[in-house]
Amino acid sequence: MQGRLDMEGALTTRDRVGIQDFVLLDETTEVAIISNLKKRFSKDLIYTYIGTLIVSVNPYKDLDIYNKKQMDVYMGVNFFELPPHIYALADNAYHTMLTEFNNHFILISGESGAGKTEASKKILQYYAVSCPSTTLMNTVRDKMLMSNPVLEAFGNAKTLKNDNSSRFGKYMDIQFDSQGDAVGGHILNYLLEKSRVVHQNHGERNFHVFYQLVEGGSDDLLTQLGLKRDVQHYYYLTQGECAIVSSINDKNDWKSVKNALQVIEFDETNTNHLFRVVASVLHLGNVHFDPDSKGHALLKNNTELNWVSDLLGVDANNLKEGLTFRKIEAKTEQVLSPFTIDHAIYVRDALAKAIYGQTFTWLVNRINESMENKDSPRKTVIGLLDIYGFEVFYVNSFEQFCINYCNEKLQQLFIQLTLKAEQEEYEAEGIEWEPVQFFNNKIICDLVEEKHRGIISILDEECLRPGDATDLTFLDRLEEKMGNHPHFVTHRLADKMTRKTLERGDFRLLHYAGEVTYCVVGFLDKNNDLLYRNIKNLVCQSKNTIVRECFSAVDTTNKRRPETVATQFKNSLQKLTEMLMAKEAWYIRCLKSNESKQPGMSAQKRQRRLIQSTRLFYDLCHPITGQFDEALIRHQVKYLGLMEHLRVRRAGFAYRRKYEDFLKRYKPLCPATWPHWRGMPADGVEVLAQHLGYLPDEYKMGRTKIFIRHPRTLYATEDAYEKCKHDLASKLQAKYKGYKVKGEFKKQKEAATKIETCWRGAQARKEKEKRAWAVKVIKKFIKAYINRGEAKSTDNSEYLAFVRQSYLNRLKNNLPKTVLDKTTWLTPPAVLTQASEILRKLHYRLMVRKYVRGIPPQKKAQLQMKVVTSAIFKGKKENYPPSIPQLFLDTRISEQEINIRVLSMIRNEQVKYSVPVIKYDRNGFKPRPRQFILTKTAAYLVEEAKIKQRVSYNSLKGISVSNLSDGIIVIHITCEDPKQKGDLIIQCEHLYEFLTKLSIIANKQDAIKVVQGSIKIQIQSGKENSVDFTTGQEPMVYKAKNGHLMVVATRTRTR
């Protein structure tokens, strides 16, 4: 990008010389125009615009402005943004074609040597490089490019005006597809200057190909064709006496041509036959005649003739006969009439011209076939018209007449399309307009081509009329008919002064580009362009396929005279004009900077060059009038109508468009017109123009069209449109993408739904199966359930197994955790009642076992004692349950607490347990605190150091306690023992512990009785009392009135 800017910068700076567009000149005088051209030319700026028209001045030297870099700079850039260049025009035409999808043509005009062919080649090269292309396109592109060297070799020649002068008219269509790819090409060729094959003026050459073949062809090829490597040897090549020219390198050009032939896919046979035709012409030129005694033509040497017959593949004798005799068909027989030498030469030359001319057309057709594109139907074209330029020689003949007429036609087309049509359009559209005067060359065109009255008609009449018509009679007829035409003059018709400049056999036309004097000699012959039938028949049978093809197309049996050359040419130009009128035109007006083909340089340099020049002689003969020959340029500016064009341009409008079309294209630029304008198109355009901010001076509204004065207004609009197009495209793209994605989403959703449905179906089917299975299972289950009580059968076996397993499983998780837990046990099903019971027992045993194993020895002893306690009291005495958790101690009175005397008395009996008790006297029931000591053999009631009572275990009859929660113990002692004082009543806090120990030590478990109500006591033998038990608010022990010991116990709350 930077590079590009730099380059553009450099270009613009350089190009600040003069004015780039004549439209911007302060004054539209000829002087101003020429001075601007000269200024720019002196800095090698050869291009200048008049609006979109390019004026190009031939620099006659290679300028470094046609490279790839330059092409890149001009690619896709608005016309006026960069300095004038032929690439800008090419690019603009191309882009207009693409956006508007219509056909275009580029009219390149200017006199011979002005640079038309070069311009057309530059444009072609530009398209070849800048258009997008594929491999396929590349071959088409190469073929288009390569058609040039071939056609130039066969159709161009050195003239006095131009070393590479086009001697045929060429219109080439480059076809583009809708993408802008160059996909094909087609060439139309116009009237080749065939006379050059047999005759060249002094200083001119035949067509290049002849010299190229002789100079460049390989030795082998030349031998095959019977040619010598010496151009001077050939009569047809040497008449102009300049066969070798320093500016032309025939050898190199030959290589290019051979290479080009390959690119355009000429096979070996075709190439070979083509060279044979070229060689045969050279040989034919060297066929000379001698007069016989009667002055009839005799062939001088047969060698050349044999070569011709060999190369063309025709019979030598027949050829010889054809060249020296005319066959006249008289009724039934044929008569041979011998030729004079002149006549024979005429026939020889006619043959040479015919062969070469037809081969040239064949060549164009072959190239067209090779470039043809049949594929893409939507094609638009850019046509390049490069025709021989207006030329004036010392002697001008029929060819110049045709060439200059052709240039008149193109000038007329230019006038039609620019000056006339433009001004008429303003008028028709009602645009205020001051007409610009211009010279309309229609008058000259009419002079030449008008039916029955024009020069061509008169020429044709002379050619066709019976009798002795000659070139001079033709001139007479012209004088007769054109007598007072302002653009026609002859020796006879001229005034005295003019007459001096005219020969008798001349006529002069005042062409748009200047006066040209034509010599009538040869007009009739050239217009007739006759080939005798016997010669025609001969070449029809040629073994050279090209020749045969060419001539068999010409109907030899048709006796009607074919159209004359001039008429054919006139018709083909008419067709060309019509075709071009249907296309949009672009113009390049080429100017010749000087007559001597000299490059522009400073005066000193020019001088130096003159002195050094090897071409000194030539230069002296053709004095240099200056590299920028003002007079020459002025002349061209004048006749090319540049001034008028400029005036129309300046006053006029650069752009116009039908309201409908303008609106259609630019309506997206204004909200009021987008997407639809419902009113009249003109109103829509007005709204649009207002919206775009067009100033009143910048545009005009015609009857059917809008006219925009400056290109910049249009370019700004176009730029806005481009931007808007992108925005619109993005919007459309987004919409489309959205639409596509939505579609995609819908599809996906549908697919998902489908999958879901299928999945659900599958699931449902599975579920159904499962349910069916479940129903079966449940049914079976129910049936089994009903039959569960019955013996195991197929109906219930499974169920029972299930019940069993399920019960066992549940049981496993719900087993009682402790031995004490007697409630937790799952109710078994009927089948498992027995098993459950066994299991329950097993489990309890297991728990017991575990428990038992886990008990330490002391606890075991404790428990064993508790078992004893339990056996005695459980369920019998009220305060037994709360006593269970209270641990039994080994003793309640330690040995230290027992009086030492007591201790010494009973030591040998081993003290097992001692406990403090309260002893109630037997009579008064007075409570007395005592120690109760159990030894191995007896129990002692001790008060301090006194043993109050000893009860041997043998005399221990029984022990009674109440069922209440008191601590009263009655120990029954055998009364027979006189020492005993009767039953002992004591109260012990640790009743259970004490009694358990006593029962174990004395082994008296069965002796302990739990009594309700009262306990009888033996006080002394035979004397009794009673201890009564009752319950009350507070525990009390007292002697009741009845003499009984009354014990009141509180109620122990049962949990």
Ligand SMILES: Nc1ncnc2c1ncn2[C@@H]1O[C@H](COP(=O)(O)OP(=O)(O)OP(=O)(O)O)[C@@H](O)[C@H]1O
């Ligand atoms: N743009 C250019 N840059 C350099 N040299 C040029 C340029 N245009 C033309 N010339 C020179 O001028 C010569 C004549 O140009 P060209 O053959 O294009 O003329 P022409 O208008 O086609 O003539 P004719 O009508 O005789 O065919 C070229 O051979 C070349 O030397």
Ligand SMILES: [Mg+2]
């Ligand atoms: Mg040319």
